[in-house]
Amino acid sequence: MALVCCENLTIGYEGVPVVGNLGFQIEPGDCLYIVGENGSGKSTLVKTILGLMKAIGGTITFDESVNRFGIGYLPQINNNQKNFPASVLEVVLSGCLNKKGLTPTFNKADKELVATNLEKLNILDLRNKCFAELSGGQKRRVLLARALCSMEKLLILDEPLAGLDPKAQMEFYKTLEDLNEKERMTIVVVSHDLQNALKYGKHVLHLAGDVTFWGGVAEYKNNALGAYFSGGVRYDG
Amino acid sequence: MMDEIMEMFSYPFIVRAVVVGVMVSLCASLLGVNLVLKRYANIGDGLSHVGFGALSIALSLNALPAMTKYFRIEPLPFTIVMVVLLAFLILRISENSKINSDSAIALVSTASFTIGVMFISMTTGMNTDVCNTLFGTILAMSKRDVYLSVVLSAVVLFLYIFFYHKIFAITFDENFARATGIRVNIYNMLLALLTAFTIVLGMRIMGSLLISSIVVIPALSSMRLFKTYKLVIVSSAVLSVVCFLVGITISYMNKTPTGASVVAVNLTVFFLVSATAYFKRSILR
Numbered sequence: 001m002a003l004v005c006c007e008n009l010t011i012g013y014e015g016v017p018v019v020g021n022l023g024f025q026i027e028p029g030d031c032l033y034i035v036g037e038n039g040s041g042k043s044t045l046v047k048t049i050l051g052l053m054k055a056i057g058g059t060i061t062f063d064e065s066v067n068r069f070g071i072g073y074l075p076q077i078n079n080n081q082k083n084f085p086a087s088v089l090e091v092v093l094s095g096c097l098n099k100k101g102l103t104p105t106f107n108k109a110d111k112e113l114v115a116t117n118l119e120k121l122n123i124l125d126l127r128n129k130c131f132a133e134l135s136g137g138q139k140r141r142v143l144l145a146r147a148l149c150s151m152e153k154l155l156i157l158d159e160p161l162a163g164l165d166p167k168a169q170m171e172f173y174k175t176l177e178d179l180n181e182k183e184r185m186t187i188v189v190v191s192h193d194l195q196n197a198l199k200y201g202k203h204v205l206h207l208a209g210d211v212t213f214w215g216g217v218a219e220y221k222n223n224a225l226g227a228y229f230s231g232g233v234r235y236d237g
Numbered sequence: 238m239m240d241e242i243m244e245m246f247s248y249p250f251i252v253r254a255v256v257v258g259v260m261v262s263l264c265a266s267l268l269g270v271n272l273v274l275k276r277y278a279n280i281g282d283g284l285s286h287v288g289f290g291a292l293s294i295a296l297s298l299n300a301l302p303a304m305t306k307y308f309r310i311e312p313l314p315f316t317i318v319m320v321v322l323l324a325f326l327i328l329r330i331s332e333n334s335k336i337n338s339d340s341a342i343a344l345v346s347t348a349s350f351t352i353g354v355m356f357i358s359m360t361t362g363m364n365t366d367v368c369n370t371l372f373g374t375i376l377a378m379s380k381r382d383v384y385l386s387v388v389l390s391a392v393v394l395f396l397y398i399f400f401y402h403k404i405f406a407i408t409f410d411e412n413f414a415r416a417t418g419i420r421v422n423i424y425n426m427l428l429a430l431l432t433a434f435t436i437v438l439g440m441r442i443m444g445s446l447l448i449s450s451i452v453v454i455p456a457l458s459s460m461r462l463f464k465t466y467k468l469v470i471v472s473s474a475v476l477s478v479v480c481f482l483v484g485i486t487i488s489y490m491n492k493t494p495t496g497a498s499v500v501a502v503n504l505t506v507f508f509l510v511s512a513t514a515y516f517k518r519s520i521l522r
């Protein structure tokens with residue numbers, strides 16, 4: 001049974017569609033890359049799946065196991081947090097909040113979960129640093145740690161690689177691959193980078209106006225749309 | 238100096254003003270951190286204009302001969318209710334329509350101010366009551382007002398501390414909070430409600446023209462001093478209370494208006510902190 005199943009989905013703002021008639025599924029253990037140009041509706045799709053905005057038409061069905069608390073989210077970087085005074089620990093702890101109900105304080109288990117996730121992402125030594133003063137790559141890792149604290153199954157990342165240098169990008173891809181393969185997490189990544197999407201992903205969802213493609217990576221390479229967009233690029237394996 | 242301070246506290250009206258002032262300074266400085274970080278600092282100023290409008294309506298109606306005979310509007314409770322209602326109205330306007338929050342605040346606050354001014358000009362005209370509403374007075378607090386203020390600010394402090402982590406989450410990243418199932422709209426409403434209470438309670442002493450400065454300035458000073466959320470919150474609270482106590486003492490000794498004196502102390506601290514930060518940076522470079 002798919003974790004998330006979208007049928008005939010039309011998304012957009014105030015009744016004006018950005019993308020129409022989307023159909024795709026996210027299977028347990030999947031690693032789905034959502035690709036497309038700027039403005040093609042990738043973030044809009046992510047926000048609709050997360051329930052931050054309403055779909056114009058169609059349905060999204062969630063598996064029982066993905067209750068509202070089962071989706072971890074790494075938002076597209078926003079400038080509001082530029083001068084925000086907060087330590088890494090404070091930011092990551094806030095990922096535990098959704099399980100707390102009305103309890104006003106964090107307990108030992110929450111703090112251990114935070115430490116585990118910081119450790120997993122190799123940023124335990126940053127825990128007392130000011131979030132706003134970290135590098136782009138470090139910030140992304142901190143926000144990923146926060147997302148890991150909030151989720152049980154499914155992780156959605158909106159352009160986690162934007163603005164990172166090539167080395168940091170590679171490390172981030174590796175981290176995502178590890179989470180997918182070793183921790184068996186289902187991962188959805190929004191990205192611009194088609195080549196690495198095809199290298200690290202299992203499925204691809206390509207948004208391009210009226211035409212969309214959803215399917216396995218191998219299939220995508222043989223598909224007309226895929227051939228068009230990746231035209232001239234050679235793949236190893 | 239010590240004698241003068243002792244003498245100052247022998248006046249019951251000053252003790253009342255100090256008690257209420259300290260509580261309100263605490264509330265305002267805590268909420269101020271979140272409002273500044275959410276880029277919502279204008280709401281303090283907007284609500285103080287609403288407060289002016291409501292208070293003017295109450296005072297001018299009470300001055301009508303026909304009114305005094307039969308019944309009287311209690312100014313403080315009436316103002317609290319009106320400001321809370323309009324705080325929610327501002328939230329709704331900015332959430333549900335194309336008018337953004339800045340414009341929503343401007344719209345509601347100028348409208349309330351206008352209505353207040355109209356009421357005044359049609360009844361009492363400019364008098365000391367109006368001046369006191371604008372610039373504040375420590376004489377305004379009746380015993381009943383003090384009880385109400387203390388209870389309400391205690392409620393504000395309790396709710397703020399109880400929901401501390403949630404308020405952090407919706408301030409740091411509203412979308413993430415919403416996506417992971419936190420009821421962001423409810424906590425935004427809570428923030429508006431607490432701000433409304435704080436503004437009205439502080440308005441009597443600080444004046445409606447100046448109350449929003451004790452919301453904003455301690456937060457700004459603290460953000461120059463500290464880099465973690467908790468330290469900024471604590472520092473904002475401490476600075477605010479200290480500045481209030483120093484300010485009200487100065488105002489007593491030099492016969493200056495309380496509100497303006499407190500704001501002057503706050504501004505001095507802000508200036509000192511900024512200068513220190515600036516020199517530290519240029520030396521380190």
Ligand SMILES: Nc1ncnc2c1ncn2[C@@H]1O[C@H](COP(=O)(O)OP(=O)(O)O)[C@@H](O)[C@H]1O
Pocket residue numbers: 013018036037038039040041042043044045
């Ligand atoms: N808040 C908004 N209101 C109206 N239109 C929007 C809003 N945000 C984005 N859009 C439009 O929706 C389209 C898709 O945007 P988005 O999903 O952010 O693209 P992507 O993430 O793929 O770059 C764009 O054409 C953009 O102009």
Ligand SMILES: [Mg+2]
Pocket residue numbers: 042043044076158159
């Ligand atoms: Mg986007």
